[in-house]
Amino acid sequence: MNPGPADGIGATPRPSGRPRDPVCEQAICRATLDLLAESGLAGLTIEAVAARAGVGKATIYRRWSGKDELLIDAVARLTEPVRPALRGNLRDDLVVLLDALSARSRSSQAARILPRLLGEGVSHPEVLRHYREQVIVPRRKRIAEVLRGGIAAGELRADLDTDIEFAIDLLVGPVIYRLLTRPDEALPADLPERLVDAVLAGLRPR
Amino acid sequence: MNPGPADGIGATPRPSGRPRDPVCEQAICRATLDLLAESGLAGLTIEAVAARAGVGKATIYRRWSGKDELLIDAVARLTEPVRPALRGNLRDDLVVLLDALSARSRSSQAARILPRLLGEGVSHPEVLRHYREQVIVPRRKRIAEVLRGGIAAGELRADLDTDIEFAIDLLVGPVIYRLLTRPDEALPADLPERLVDAVLAGLRPR
DNA sequence: AGGATACGGAACGGTGCCGTATCGTATTGG
């Protein structure tokens, strides 16, 4: 921006020489996440990443200082692409959001990465933190909006407002928990629906 | 073989030589779980296990063929020691069981091992399977009993009987999910209580 | 054209762990 003289104060003065290829970053991060999903941190070696990305190791070390930084950065680039359309109805909106969650979790990549990151979260909190900020929190925000709408409309208990996070855990927790502890069993297609209905109405007889 | 007269058919005939020290197995498995909790699978090396257990590597290889077998066996020896006393009341019993769950999860060892195993479950399902059978399933069985009691007493919807597992996920899921995704935040002491009440009564206004 | 930097690829020494073998010692049964 401002290539001519009188360059701006903080403007980076474009170093001479061949510029870095942005395609590389992308290929490296993609390879990192692929390997993480496939074989976990054990299979996540710089050499494997370089090979899968079709890149020399030097190209990686030119950008990141080591495996940890690379992983954190790759995870940080995960973002939430799909924003399912809502219908304005509390119950149906929650079903839509939880449906999106289970659909995403059915995709092998996301389903495999989450458990790895949680496992790693014990000893490398930063990695989990970035994933939480980039992926988890945005999802939860949408659920929070729907829930607050429900409270405003009188469809939900008013005191829920005090702890929306708790209510979100109530909805999301069972899906993720099941996914993590019984990864071989497929999620039933009607799980979100039954979950939302159960949480809204409670388990006691009417 | 067959030292005494009229020896039993399948009786193992006590091999000659110095017998294996059962204390070793115990020390090795304990060291394995400790290391798994502390530094994950990355820190779980045979040499580290041997060092921590105060044992030669040969003593490990004499019993297990490698890291995978050792890990599976160590996890299989995890059992559920505490069985909290119930009070015969549906709501209170559920609170007691979920309280025990969160208390256990507060202990650093259990809290650290679970995420590691879930992460490993993606590529090594056997490890997770043994943990599930030894630790998770027994816990869930107790919850199932309480829930079935509630159904019989008419305190819970009768159609819940079709899918008790679903109801258990509803209760356990939020605790574990929160524990895994926000390991730095301590679990509120009243979480089990609020959780049980919310799940029983539902989120809608009365 | 020429300088500077990035690129893929290959090689390097260093390190940590593997699984095995071999010590000297200890503990069992015969």
Added chain:
DNA sequence: CCAATACGATACGGCACCGTTCCGTATCCT
């Protein structure tokens, strides 16, 4: 006492990955 096996300790060759450095080539700016 002797044979057999387990024990802790140590040493070994082999391998995979680390992080760095060097190629020859490609791509930018002046």
